[in-house]
Amino acid sequence: MANVLIIDDDDMVRTMLLRTLTRGGHEAVGARDGIEGVDAFRRNPADLVITDIFMPNQEGLATIMELRRSYPSIKIIAISGGGARASLDVLPVAEALGAQKTLRKPFTPAEVMDAVRDVLGA
Template sequence: MATVLVIDDEDMVRLVLRQFLERQGLEVIEAQDGDEGLRALRANAVDLVICDLIMPRADGIGTIMHIRRAMPAMKIIAISGGGRSHAMELLKVAEQMGADHTLGKPFTRDQLRALVGVCLPDRQMAVPPPHPR
């Protein structure tokens, strides 16, 4: 089973991501900020990191840079919603600093499912049932 580390300071975001990812058959580890995320990464076998960019104490950009230096092959998805134009600028910086993919909040389940599928190609993601007509 693939393991995803979700780093976000918002409890509700972590809860929603955990529930969604677990329904996809993934194991989820949570961290409230970059420092806690880096400790969790050192203590666990992780296949993918989903990291918010705007967090107190240790922000996402620094966390992504640290992960990329320490674990060059780690797959990283950066997420942010801190003001639409500001979020887009931060997401571009996150890609320059090592994020494999980015998502602006709010994002859809389908967008997240697609990126997780790209990052974990050996992991079959659950396909949602078709919408009733």
Template sequence: MASVLVIDDDEMVRTMLLRTLARGGYEAIGACDGVDGLARFRQAPCDLVITDIFMPNKEGLATIMELRRCFPDIRIVAISGGGARASLDVLPVAEALGACRTIRKPFTPQEVLAVVREVLGDPG
């Protein structure tokens, strides 16, 4: 069973993603920001990291850069709706920094599972 770390400061989004992944047959753990996410990843490396971009303490772009630097082979999916900066599209920047794929909020559980399966090479 593949494992996925979900990093998102919005508890509702994080919970929805964790439930979606569990229903899809993945072992999923959550983290509330990049600091927490990196600590959890170091403690128990996962097959995939899904990270939000705009978060307190350590935002997603910095988290992606640190993951890439320390764990070059990790697969990363970045998610964002822009938050308070909705006019700012940072998802292309996330891909340039090392995200394998991006998902724009709002998204459906089916979209998330399709991207996760694609990135992990899991036929579902």
């Protein structure tokens, strides 16, 4: 199965995604923000990156741009609940920057696995 990097500052969301993906047969590792995520990807490139949008240190849109610039064929799913700016819908911007799929929080494990299958073509 796939190697997936999950970038999310919310420990509960990151843990849920890690569990969902490993139960689905994937190998998954987590990072707490975009800086940590990009560093993790450079050390061990993943087949897929799932990144939150609103995070401290380096948010998801900057992370998507940086990863896409260095790794043009990278597969990305962007996730967001809007954070403190819940009325701000940036998921279309994430798609415009190169995310193949987006998920709005809260989502179910089944929705995550469907999105992963869609993006990986499995």
